[in-house]
Amino acid sequence: MTKLRVYELAKELGISSKKLIETLEDLDVVVKNHMSTIDDDIAKLVTELIEEESGKSNKKKAAQASDDKKAEPADKEEKKVLTAKNEKAEDKQKTITVPSKISVKDLGALLGIEPVKIIKRLMNYGLMVNINAEIDFESAKKIANEFDVDIVEEKQDNEEFMLEEVDDPKDLKPRPPVVTVMGHVDHGKTSLLDAIRQTNVTQQEAGGITQHIGASEVEVNGKKIVFLDTPGHEAFTAMRARGAKVTDIAILVVAADDGVMPQTVEALNHAKAADIPIIVAINKIDKPNANPERIKQQLSDYGLIPEEWGGDTIFVNVSAKARIGIEQLLEMILLVAEMQELKANYNCRARGVIIEAKLDKGRGPIATVLVQRGTLKLGDGIVAGTAYGKVRALFDSHGKRIKSAGPSTPVEVLGLSEVPTAGDILLAVSSEKEAKSISDERKNLQKEPEYDTPQRISLDKLFEKMQKGEVKDLNLIVKADTQGSVEAIKQALEKCSNDQVQVKIIHGGVGAITESDVMLASASNAIIIGFNVRPDPNAKKMAEKEQIDIRTYRIIYDVVDDIQAAMEGMLEPEYEEVVQGRAEVRTLFKVPSVGTVAGCFVTDGKITRNSQIRVIRQGIVIHEGKIASLKRFKDDVREVASGYECGIALERFNDIKEQDILEAFVVRQVKE
């Protein structure tokens, strides 16, 4: 296509070449004279601008000709623009509210700037847009700021959906309880869930194949109970960390022949932190060495006191294997549920939680949703995180097609645009279009760095938050090398409570700081205290992502001192520790006059001659000190990088064992 010359375009537009050259200059497009050629896209842009301008002047003329000077503008958009303009004129306000998307034309009108100037600025950012093109809020803000106007984003109606809606008590009807099974490894969580499901299958649909959708429903005496299929407190707390409250009752499974174990304590603390009732299922009572009384005794130390001893915790003896006590356990669940008076509104737009989600080759994204409120129906517009769509099909926990699902019903939902994340909230909205606009909005927000940055508690910010009255409880998780240290620290810290803040140890345990601890801290807004223990690498990564404050100590006095200082606003962290790398001890050499040399493999980062070394054995710190020698083959070296072997001897420490982890770190001053 031949390029247009200035005079040709001017002729087409019915304006003088001079006027066209001026307009081009406004756009910083330099042309020599009327014979110069213009690029197609520039020609298009200028044409739109000129046409827009002449259209405006025609309108103006028409308005002047009109008798009714107070006539309402016909177009609603225009009305909005005019209103804003008037307000601007009245109070000369420099902050203007604009929608999340706005056309160049409307932005110009709001800012009182000619659209051509906006187009020019956008061209500077490499954006070639026409006058009717919509630009996002961020771009609009940049432009406005260049004209010394600040703009704020109009609050979207969508946000309303994120708020907790309050139901009128008269709209509430009972709903089934949702139960999670927790407990120590191998104590029988999966077996118990299977036993419960099978008891029910035989009663209801013998021979029927129950589909696994992430949650199952059983019916006892005509009443439903929903079980989440993924046992364990990790999944439960992961959901909670994402803000999803799913479970009404926790079943704590303890093997009668094994007793209370570390994960039993972890599970019960996770359930307690979530403030949900616990029913204890003492499992494996078919075993000859089963000792249920011992378990009651052990659990009473953790505040779970059986009813027969004057407490309020229900204990049921069961055997998942021999199918003993299953029905009684189910009845007890119903009893606890009844006491909780679980209710929900069935007649409103649905809100649920994604329990599981996957991509099915044939059917696209499939999500298991636990409906918590309202009724989810075929054809509803839905949004979960940034996934959106329309309910194309619903399947119940038996794999049967259904048309709608009310509160406490797990359903498989087809029709989402992408696979959502477990823990995401699913909302039903009026249409797929609305769902898409909410999803777009969220995608925009995600681009902003502040989004997703939760306001976490940290020791540094504690005092500030206390002053603002934002903190009433200081939740702490204590991990230490021995149970004795856990208890000592717990007692010492709880005494730190004052009038403003109560120090609460929501979980204490022996061993390294794990992902599960970080998740609990995230769900309960807690700080983690490690005493002679370290976070494992995954926990460390997760803590960084979730912005969880982990403090590690080697002297109890320092722990108490720091917490007290933080509560008094006196905490001044001056030094920080930077971990450089880790090496694994693969073999040992006893060298006369040197001592023990550890043959190591550097697994990540690097080890330098000046590093301090922390010896970690099974997650517990057993020594901290300096390097006496760092060698590769026979040579002394200054540093060894990841992927290489080396020999390390430590100053004044010979008790190294194979498989120990040597963590290299340096301590440096924190910059103000």
Ligand SMILES: Nc1nc2c(ncn2[C@@H]2O[C@H](COP(=O)(O)OP(=O)(O)OP(=O)(O)O)[C@@H](O)[C@H]2O)c(=O)[nH]1
């Ligand atoms: N004797 C007896 N064995 C049981 C009973 N319940 C479970 N078991 C056995 O205990 C072992 C562990 O059971 P699981 O159901 O896999 O335990 P879990 O708690 O789900 O284990 P993880 O998923 O590894 O945490 C299996 O070998 C079961 O057969 C029971 O009531 N009696």
